[in-house]
Amino acid sequence: MLIALIAVAVGATIISGMVTVYREVPQQLGREFRAYGANLLIIPANEAATFDENKIQNVREVLSEHEIIGAAPFLYERLEINKQYILTGGTNFDELQKVSPYWQLEGNYPAAGEREVLIGAQLAKVFSPYEPSEIIGQEVTISAGEGTAMKKYVVSGIVSTGGKEEEFAFMNLDDLQQIVSKPNEISIAQFSVVAEGDSLKTIEEKISSGIAGIHPQLVQQIANSEFNVLSKLQVLVLLVTAIVLLLTLICVTTTMMAVVTERRKEIGLKKALGAANENIVREFLGEGCLLGAFGGLFGSSLGYLFAQSVSLQVFGRGIYFSVPIAILSIVLSIIVTGVASLIPVRIATAVDPAIVLRGE
Amino acid sequence: MALLELKNVSMVYNGKVRALDGINFSVEKGEWVAIMGPSGSGKTTLMNIIGCMDKATGGEVILDGIDLSDIGADKLTEIRREKIGMVFQQFHLVPYLTAVENIMVAQYYHGLPDLNDALTELKRVGLEDRANHLPSQLSGGEQQRVCIARALINYPVLILADEPTGNLDEANQNLVMKIFHELHAEGHTIITVTHSPDVGREAQRCIVLEHGRIKL
Numbered sequence: 001m002l003i004a005l006i007a008v009a010v011g012a013t014i015i016s017g018m019v020t021v022y023r024e025v026p027q028q029l030g031r032e033f034r035a036y037g038a039n040l041l042i043i044p045a046n047e048a049a050t051f052d053e054n055k056i057q058n059v060r061e062v063l064s065e066h067e068i069i070g071a072a073p074f075l076y077e078r079l080e081i082n083k084q085y086i087l088t089g090g091t092n093f094d095e096l097q098k099v100s101p102y103w104q105l106e107g108n109y110p111a112a113g114e115r116e117v118l119i120g121a122q123l124a125k126v127f128s129p130y131e132p133s134e135i136i137g138q139e140v141t142i143s144a145g146e147g148t149a150m151k152k153y154v155v156s157g158i159v160s161t162g163g164k165e166e167e168f169a170f171m172n173l174d175d176l177q178q179i180v181s182k183p184n185e186i187s188i189a190q191f192s193v194v195a196e197g198d199s200l201k202t203i204e205e206k207i208s209s210g211i212a213g214i215h216p217q218l219v220q221q222i223a224n225s226e227f228n229v230l231s232k233l234q235v236l237v238l239l240v241t242a243i244v245l246l247l248t249l250i251c252v253t254t255t256m257m258a259v260v261t262e263r264r265k266e267i268g269l270k271k272a273l274g275a276a277n278e279n280i281v282r283e284f285l286g287e288g289c290l291l292g293a294f295g296g297l298f299g300s301s302l303g304y305l306f307a308q309s310v311s312l313q314v315f316g317r318g319i320y321f322s323v324p325i326a327i328l329s330i331v332l333s334i335i336v337t338g339v340a341s342l343i344p345v346r347i348a349t350a351v352d353p354a355i356v357l358r359g360e
Numbered sequence: 361m362a363l364l365e366l367k368n369v370s371m372v373y374n375g376k377v378r379a380l381d382g383i384n385f386s387v388e389k390g391e392w393v394a395i396m397g398p399s400g401s402g403k404t405t406l407m408n409i410i411g412c413m414d415k416a417t418g419g420e421v422i423l424d425g426i427d428l429s430d431i432g433a434d435k436l437t438e439i440r441r442e443k444i445g446m447v448f449q450q451f452h453l454v455p456y457l458t459a460v461e462n463i464m465v466a467q468y469y470h471g472l473p474d475l476n477d478a479l480t481e482l483k484r485v486g487l488e489d490r491a492n493h494l495p496s497q498l499s500g501g502e503q504q505r506v507c508i509a510r511a512l513i514n515y516p517v518l519i520l521a522d523e524p525t526g527n528l529d530e531a532n533q534n535l536v537m538k539i540f541h542e543l544h545a546e547g548h549t550i551i552t553v554t555h556s557p558d559v560g561r562e563a564q565r566c567i568v569l570e571h572g573r574i575k576l
Contacts, residue, residue: 269452272413273510274441274469276434353440354404354413 004255005295008333011248012299013306015241016329020307022237024319025230038072038099038190038219039200042207045215050075050185053173058211059191063203069192070098073173076187077180080143081169086123088142088169090176093118099192100161107136107157110172116156117142120166124158132158142171144179151179245336252340256288260344264351271353280348288341289334296333300326361425362386363517363549364410369419371405371572379405381572383419389517392540392550394560397569403553404522406569410551411520412440424517441470445511449523451503453495453510459502460491463510470514481509485539501532508539519543521552525559537562 042059044051053073060068072095079088093109110116117140124132127140135155143150153171160166177183195203200218207216260267267280304321311319364387371380380402387393397403408414409421412428415436421428424443428436453462463481464473482488485505495503504524511519524540525533540562544550552563560566568575 265452266454269454270465270469271437272411272440272446272452273466274437274514276437276441276469279469352413354408 001255001259001291004252004259004291004337005298007248007251007255008292008295008337009298009302011244011336012296012329012333013302014244014299015332016300016303016325017306017310018237018241018244018303019325019328020304020319020322021310022233023322023325024307024311025233037102038192039195040191040193040203041217041219042189042191042214043217044187045213048213050182050187051214053184053186053189055211055214056186056189059189059207059214059216062206062210063191063193066199066203067194069194070095070190071192072096072099072190073186074188074190075173075176075180075182075185076168077144077176077182079169079176079179080141080145081117082127082140084126085145086169087167088117088171088176089165090171090173092173093170096170099190102161103165104160105157106133106160107155110156110170112172114156114172115151115153115175116171117153118157118159118170119155120168120170121158121160122166123169142179144181148179245332248333248336249340252288252291252337253343256284256341256344257347260284260348263348265355267348267351268353268355271351277349280351281345284345284348285338285341288337288345292334292337293330295337296330299333300329303329362422363389363391363424364551365420365422366410367420367422369406369409369416369421371402371409371414372417379572380409380416383572383574385567385574387518387549387551389549390544390547391565392544392552392563394563394566395551395553395569396555396557396560396566397575398555400571401569402572403555403569405572407520407522407551407553410518411444411446412436441514443517445514445516445519447504447507447511447519447521447524449526451495451500451507451527453503453506455495458492458494459487459498459506462495462506463513466510466513478509478513481513482506484512485509499532500528501535504528504532504536505539508536508543512543517549519548519550521550523554523556524552525556526554533559 042055056071056073060071072091075090077088077090078085080086081088093112096103097109110118119127119135121132124135128135136157138155139152140155141150142153159170173186177185193200193203204216204218207214270280304326308319311317366383366385369380369383370378372378383406395403395406405414409416409428410423412423413436416429419429423439426439428439431439454465457465460475460478460482463478464475467473467478479488479491482491485508487502487505487509490498490502495506498506504527508524521540525536528536537559540550540552550563552559554560
């Protein structure tokens with residue numbers, strides 16, 4: 001019986017642990033995926049070049065049920081920097097760091113309210129071919145084009161992204177809007193949202209139908225990767241859970257059959273004393289279910305510790321104890337031991353009470 | 361009317377092995393009958409049939425007015441529970457239960473276990489001070505007395521004892537026989553199955569089996 005109890009407890013541990021990990025991993029992985037950049041873009045509708053930056057707030061309201069890691073607005077314009085036309089992005093650098101934490105920075109991001117500019121790594125090579133990093137701290141002149149006022153900006157840092165952004169310059173959104181006289185206008189907003197699988201699609205539809213003047217677009221590559229990883233994880237968890245349940249079932253059935261064989265004489269005696277088959281069924285099923293309940297109780301606690309350890313080691317953050325998962329593990333354990341007891345119980349009811357008279 | 365009546369009872373296993381053949385006898389209420397015979401004479405088969413653990417393939421068995429030949433397994437179990445108290449040669453006590461708990465097991469299947477009733481039965485067989493001992497802590501004679509107390513707990517109409525002294529020394533054999541005499545004196549109906557002439561002589565009447573038939 002101890003072996004059966006251990007088997008049930010181990011089964012419940014793995015089930016509880018896997019289900020907890022399965023429930024937590026999408027959220028944790030979602031956060032991990034957010035490190036790879038935005039998964040939702042907001043662009044102007046109807047081929048317009050820009051849209052009102054206040055629409056970002058509307059989008060935030062639509063996303064209220066989801067955790068928003070960051071929402072970075074961008075206005076892209078060609079500016080003359082040191083007499084060269086450079087595509088320049090105006091943005092909110094606090095939000096940018098949340099949306100694109102993978103950007104690697106030498107120096108600092110432009111501070112809010114300061115005349116500072118961030119230069120892409122490729123652009124820095126243009127301005128300072130021999131030692132690109134020497135551009136940091138130097139002044140550059142920026143204007144909207146010929147015949148417009150020229151302003152001096154200090155290069156606060158150089159950014160490497162591995163993408164096109166390395167050819168751009170970046171400055172505070174307000175500054176750029178002021179330079180190009182486009183107050184409150186932005187070209188694009190990048191959102192990083194913690195959302196699983198199909199819910200991003202739902203978000204996209206809600207924004208499309210609910211907010212005029214903008215068009216949502218999923219970053220397919222990231223959304224698909226996220227969806228694929230989570231789908232594979234789901235299959236893996238289901239597979240492992242099914243195998244564990246099956247193994248527990250086999251182990252408990254074997255143990256219960258051994259118990260019935262061992263107690264064959266006792267069963268015969270009870271029947272000789274007048275126990276009906278219902279009594280025998282109740283006793284063995286009761287024992288099985290009690291075994292399941294205790295095993296499930298131990299297992300769900302151990303499973304939580306297992307999931308907690310996985311979460312801490314892999315994602316670096318803890319998880320909460322889930323009562324529904326504990327109850328699910330206990331109920332599943334009871335069901336498994338109940339089912340596992342069916343064959344042994346059938347054998348027990350078939351015991352002939354006359355064995356006690358034959359002295360077997 | 362007799363408490364137990366067997367009319368032309370036969371038992372054939374697998375259609376060819378005839379264990380009992382044309383058994384006729386009756387046992388009156390309050391009577392003590394011994395069934396005797398050598399090994400293979402059909403004693404155990406007869407005991408199974410009287411004890412409602414098996415059904416005869418031919419004839420009629422009537423216990424306390426109920427024809428056992430016409431009823432199903434569940435009803436047989438119920439009759440066994442309600443009407444028969446069994447004493448076994450090998451005692452068959454549940455090893456992990458104490459003496460009093462072993463008696464309460466029989467109560468449990470009959471109705472509600474009652475500790476006081478169980479202790480009263482233990483006192484009746486002189487084991488009130490051994491109530492909380494496990495079978496392994498009791499002698500063979502004491503175990504058999506617990507077995508007798510268990511057989512009596514549900515007030516059966518028939519006490520069926522299979523070689524009740526078969527595993528006992530002479531002193532314990534005498535003690536157990538004394539209890540049977542007391543029970544008989546109280547009006548209990550007893551059937552003992554034995555191969556021992558000494559035990560058989562204790563009964564009022566002996567029925568001797570040979571090759572599945574009653575030896576006349």
